[in-house]
Amino acid sequence: MPTVLLATDADWVFDEVDAALADDQTTVYRVRRGVDVIPAIRELQPDLVVLDLQIGNMGGMATCMAIRNEEGADRLPITAVLMLLDRAADVFLAHRADADGWLIKPLDAFRLRKAAEVLLDGYSYFEGVDADTDLRADVATVEA
Numbered sequence: 001m002p003t004v005l006l007a008t009d010a011d012w013v014f015d016e017v018d019a020a021l022a023d024d025q026t027t028v029y030r031v032r033r034g035v036d037v038i039p040a041i042r043e044l045q046p047d048l049v050v051l052d053l054q055i056g057n058m059g060g061m062a063t064c065m066a067i068r069n070e071e072g073a074d075r076l077p078i079t080a081v082l083m084l085l086d087r088a089a090d091v092f093l094a095h096r097a098d099a100d101g102w103l104i105k106p107l108d109a110f111r112l113r114k115a116a117e118v119l120l121d122g123y124s125y126f127e128g129v130d131a132d133t134d135l136r137a138d139v140a141t142v143e144a
Contacts, residue, residue, distance in 0.1 A: 001025050001026065001027070002025065002026045002027075002047045002048065002116075002120055003026070003027050003029065003044055003045070003046040003047050003048075004017070004021055004022075004026060004027065004028045004029070004046055004047065004048045004049075004050060004116070005028075005029050005030075005031065005037070005040055005041065005044055005046040005048070005049045005050070006018075006028055006029065006030045006031075006049075006050045006052075007030075007031050007032075007033075007034060007036070007037045007049070007050070007051050007052060007055050007060070007063060008030065008032070008050075008051075008052035008055060008084075009032045009033070009052075009054075009055055009056045010052060010054070013052050013084065013107070014030050016107045016108075016109070016112070017050055017107075017112060018030075019109060020107075020108075020109035020112035020113055020116075021112060021113065021116055029044055029046070032055075032056065033055060033056050033057065033058065034051075034055040034056065034057070034058025034059060034060070034062060034063035034066075035057070035058050037049065037051070037063050037066070037067065038066060038067065038070055038076065041067065041070075041076055041077075041079060042076065045077060046079060047079075047080065047120055048079070048080045048081075048082060048116055048119055048120055049067065049079050049080065049081045049082070050081075050082045050083075050084065050116075051063050051064055051081060051082070051083050051084065051099075052084045053083065053084060053085050053086050053090060054086070060083050060084070060097075061083075061093050061094070061096075061097045064081050064083060064094075064097040064098065064099050065097050065098070067079065067081060068097070068098045080100045080101070080119040080120065080122075081098075081099045081100050081101075082099070082100065082101045082102065082103065082115055082116065082119055082125070083097070083099040083101070083102040083103075084102070084103055084105060084107065085102050085103065085104045085105065085127075085128070086104075086105055087104065087105075088104055088128040090102075090104075091104075091126070091127075091128045100119050100124050100125070101115050101118065101119050101124050101125035101126060102125075102126060102127060102128070103115055103125075103127050104127050104128050111127075
């Protein structure tokens with residue numbers, strides 16, 4: 001049964017993600033601050049972390065980099081991270097933060113489910129890059 005941790009302070013983002021991903025087999029948990037993500041990962045051990053770009057005092061990019069730092073120091077298990085970007089220009093930052101995948105808002109249930117499935121299967125999912133751009137070796141790329 002997959003567990004998803006969503007970090008957002010925007011209720012509408014939670015509503016979209018919960019409606020798209022939560023079902024009898026998937027539970028979506030929410031934190032409202034980036035600083036709460038790492039403790040929540042330790043407690044919940046989610047299969048997927050979804051980070052909104054704008055999360056109060058610690059945004060999605062900083063949170064993703066903090067997750068990767070903790071994983072690199074063996075203080076967290078390796079966890080798939082999906083970023084929710086505000087615009088295509090944010091792709092560069094998401095790539096630098098080492099996110100496993102990203103979607104560009106506005107969101108919809110089909111794209112959220114597809115990205116989650118791909119990431120849960122152990123692959124990457126990127127929007128807003130050319131299909132020829134090789135960001136990683138194990139890429140499932142879509143064009144926006």
